[in-house]
Amino acid sequence: MNEFEFIRRLRAQVESQGPSAQVVRGIGDDAAVIKPGDGRELVVTADLLIEDIDFRRATITPELLGHKALAVSLSDVAAMGSEPRWAMLSIGIPSDAWSVDFIDQLYEGAFKLANRYRIRLVGGDTSRAPDKIVLDSIVLGDCAAGRAVLRSGAKPGDFLYVTGELGGAAAGLRLLKRGAKLGAKRGNQSEAQAMEKVLQRQLSPEPRVGWGLVIGQEQLASAMIDISDGLSSDLLHLCEESHVGALIDAAKIPIDESVVALVGRRALDPLQLALHGGEDFELLFTVAPTKVSKLPKRVDGVPVTRIGTIEPAAKGIRVAEGSLIWELEAGGFQHFGGKNG
Amino acid sequence: MNEFEFIRRLRAQVESQGPSAQVVRGIGDDAAVIKPGDGRELVVTADLLIEDIDFRRATITPELLGHKALAVSLSDVAAMGSEPRWAMLSIGIPSDAWSVDFIDQLYEGAFKLANRYRIRLVGGDTSRAPDKIVLDSIVLGDCAAGRAVLRSGAKPGDFLYVTGELGGAAAGLRLLKRGAKLGAKRGNQSEAQAMEKVLQRQLSPEPRVGWGLVIGQEQLASAMIDISDGLSSDLLHLCEESHVGALIDAAKIPIDESVVALVGRRALDPLQLALHGGEDFELLFTVAPTKVSKLPKRVDGVPVTRIGTIEPAAKGIRVAEGSLIWELEAGGFQHFGGKNG
Numbered sequence: 001m002n003e004f005e006f007i008r009r010l011r012a013q014v015e016s017q018g019p020s021a022q023v024v025r026g027i028g029d030d031a032a033v034i035k036p037g038d039g040r041e042l043v044v045t046a047d048l049l050i051e052d053i054d055f056r057r058a059t060i061t062p063e064l065l066g067h068k069a070l071a072v073s074l075s076d077v078a079a080m081g082s083e084p085r086w087a088m089l090s091i092g093i094p095s096d097a098w099s100v101d102f103i104d105q106l107y108e109g110a111f112k113l114a115n116r117y118r119i120r121l122v123g124g125d126t127s128r129a130p131d132k133i134v135l136d137s138i139v140l141g142d143c144a145a146g147r148a149v150l151r152s153g154a155k156p157g158d159f160l161y162v163t164g165e166l167g168g169a170a171a172g173l174r175l176l177k178r179g180a181k182l183g184a185k186r187g188n189q190s191e192a193q194a195m196e197k198v199l200q201r202q203l204s205p206e207p208r209v210g211w212g213l214v215i216g217q218e219q220l221a222s223a224m225i226d227i228s229d230g231l232s233s234d235l236l237h238l239c240e241e242s243h244v245g246a247l248i249d250a251a252k253i254p255i256d257e258s259v260v261a262l263v264g265r266r267a268l269d270p271l272q273l274a275l276h277g278g279e280d281f282e283l284l285f286t287v288a289p290t291k292v293s294k295l296p297k298r299v300d301g302v303p304v305t306r307i308g309t310i311e312p313a314a315k316g317i318r319v320a321e322g323s324l325i326w327e328l329e330a331g332g333f334q335h336f337g338g339k340n341g
Numbered sequence: 342m343n344e345f346e347f348i349r350r351l352r353a354q355v356e357s358q359g360p361s362a363q364v365v366r367g368i369g370d371d372a373a374v375i376k377p378g379d380g381r382e383l384v385v386t387a388d389l390l391i392e393d394i395d396f397r398r399a400t401i402t403p404e405l406l407g408h409k410a411l412a413v414s415l416s417d418v419a420a421m422g423s424e425p426r427w428a429m430l431s432i433g434i435p436s437d438a439w440s441v442d443f444i445d446q447l448y449e450g451a452f453k454l455a456n457r458y459r460i461r462l463v464g465g466d467t468s469r470a471p472d473k474i475v476l477d478s479i480v481l482g483d484c485a486a487g488r489a490v491l492r493s494g495a496k497p498g499d500f501l502y503v504t505g506e507l508g509g510a511a512a513g514l515r516l517l518k519r520g521a522k523l524g525a526k527r528g529n530q531s532e533a534q535a536m537e538k539v540l541q542r543q544l545s546p547e548p549r550v551g552w553g554l555v556i557g558q559e560q561l562a563s564a565m566i567d568i569s570d571g572l573s574s575d576l577l578h579l580c581e582e583s584h585v586g587a588l589i590d591a592a593k594i595p596i597d598e599s600v601v602a603l604v605g606r607r608a609l610d611p612l613q614l615a616l617h618g619g620e621d622f623e624l625l626f627t628v629a630p631t632k633v634s635k636l637p638k639r640v641d642g643v644p645v646t647r648i649g650t651i652e653p654a655a656k657g658i659r660v661a662e663g664s665l666i667w668e669l670e671a672g673g674f675q676h677f678g679g680k681n682g
Contacts, residue, residue, distance in 0.1 A: 024382055025491055028582065030420035030567055031386035031482070033489040038379040041365055045372035046479055048431040048466040079371035090389040090477045125389040125477070136431045136466070136477035138387055141372070148374045150366055226371055241369065 006126065010107065014121050023120050032122035034086055036142050043141040043148055045076035051132035059176045062102050064203045066109030073139035074117070074207035075281040079226035081149030081216025082141040084209060086122045087114055090136040092129030117209050143216055154223035154242035158286040160308040163211050166231055168256035170277020171268050172202025194258035201256070205281040210300035215285060220295055224285035230278045233330040238284065239317055248308030250321040276331035286310050347467065351448065355462050364461050373463035375427055377483050384482040384489055386417040392473035400517045403443050405544045407450030414480035415548035416622040420567035422490030422557025423482040425550060427463045428455055431477040433470035458550050484557055495564035495583035499627040501649040504552050507572055509597035511618020512609050513543030535599035546622040551641035556626060561636055565626035571619045574671040579625065580658055589649030591662040617672035627651050
């Protein structure tokens with residue numbers, strides 16, 4: 001398969017999604033042309049995934065890789081309270097991975113997720129790479145003007161909420177590093193289920209698109225961020241941008257039950273993983289007391305939990321654990337670089 | 342420098358560009374928020390540059406690399422007849438290149454070019470990379486609705502034009518492969534100038550932003566593409582999308598004078614380089630006979646040359662060289678993957 005065949009295949013696949021009034025021109029020109037509605041603001045994010053830094057070829061399938069690349073960016077758009085609408089995927093592929101099967105499966109993973117949210121793939125770039133697979137996922141979303149939910153609007157007195165459960169993705173990463181594989185046969189059924197669940201959380205994260213939309217459309221949150229680096233790091237980011245402090249209640253943190261189920265036999269500390277483990281891609285947001293009653297209990301089956309309160313900046317960022325109160329330090333996923341947009 | 346220091350530095354640099362009414366939120370949130378004007382269409386492109394595929398660390402400076410990454414995407418937006426307005430840069434950097442100097446210089450190159458066209462850097466992603474530098478440059482532009490110039494509008498009878506001169510970037514690449522360096526001392530002054538010029542064309546390409554704007558605003562072209570893969574390949578793309586053929590006059594092709602000046606001593610065939618050499622980042626476009634008189638002679642000092650005519654598809658894509666007429670085959674830069682948007 002050469003570059004032209006590849007682009008032709010990809011274009012046919014995109015066109016099979018049917019026409020879209022807002023895509024004036026998709027794949028096949030120098031750039032894509034899209035038409036946001038009048039009065040809309042545009043939300044744009046890019047996320048780089050590099051082999052042996054962000055994933056290993058031995059532990060993720062091409063399909064899950066395509067899914068994960070897109071999921072990470074969808075999570076960012078959800079964290080802005082916006083609707084993801086268009087995506088581009090830039091991929092660099094080394095010779096030993098360049099095959100019709102590999103590329104088809106990678107795009108299949110991305111398309112499956114994109115179709116679920118009616119997101120159109122409008123472009124990207126494909127390049128040979130010397131040895132490591134590289135993906136840059138770019139997602140564009142939109143929202144009514146002035147409605148994007150930033151990190152910077154939290155006020156003392158607001159309540160702090162998080163969607164879903166925490167710690168699973170980090171537990172999955174630890175198990176992968178110890179040789180666990182998705183879909184492997186295991187003796188004990190409840191243990192097998194728990195392992196499978198945390199491996200899925202790591203390899204096939206579910207962006208909280210539905211929650212992001214509800215929060216944005218109803219303007220329920222004063223500030224929001226997605227938990228990609230870990231609750232501690234991302235709470236710190238939110239508090240920094242909002243110039244506030246926070247007090248969270250350790251007992252309220254929704255620790256992933258599968259992580260708890262795996263404790264004992266393995267060196268996994270559920271609270272540590274929930275506090276500092278990255279890549280859960282849940283949404284962390286703050287809600288003014290007057291709006292708390294409007295918050296739905298679940299969106300797309302995903303619950304939400306109140307885990308603390310926003311305080312003045314001078315109080316710092318603290319955790320109450322029973323009668324103890326201690327200062328929370330960022331201990332999440334600290335890679336070399338970092339997200340800057 | 343860790344990720345937070347890095348993002349803080351970058352943000353300060355962006356904020357020193359002054360406020361922008363259309364950037365609601367730049368670097369420092371989950372995603373950027375921008376506000377295109379009502380009735381505008383958005384043009385988006387992404388270009389991946391990977392070390393040892395698209396450039397070599399030994400022959401390009403970090404500043405030129407930052408410039409080139411952005412320039413390649415600006416050229417795509419120009420080729421849509423649109424105004425580039427916002428940019429994101431995703432960079433993966435291996436440990437041995439991770440230094441304040443390297444990153445500052447890389448961004449300096451990108452910022453210098455961005456500032457020239459008042460483009461705002463609104464985000465991106467930064468990641469560690471195992472061994473090779475990776476850059477994905479994302480540029481967003483806009484134009485009045487329905488005004489984007491596609492590859493698909495050329496009609497038989499239209500004239501074919503190209504901006505600037507061709508062949509320089511490919512000659513520069515050949516010289517780099519033979520050990521030439523930018524700024525090296527050379528004996529013969531005219532030869533030194535010619536070498537410097539073609540090396541610059543390869544390492545520091547100038548996107549034809551001004552031409553793209555004029556063509557888009559005045560709706561002068563029926564179809565347009567930028568010459569990234571080479572005149573032959575890109576003419577083929579334009580003709581395929583427009584379902585037309587073309588006849589070009591070899592004698593009219595504006596061959597880079599510096600390439601001609603270097604002929605004789607080196608194995609460089611100027612016409613071959615001009616026809617098939619990639620990365621000149623000039624614009625190739627078609628103009629209906631009724632609009633030819635409106636075409637400016639120069640934009641930003643860059644001339645334009647009529648090199649042929651669009652014909653019915655059945656006639657194929659041909660070159661007239663004196664009394665000979667031969668079929669043009671795509672022979673441009675054929676890397677492994679390819680641009681798909």
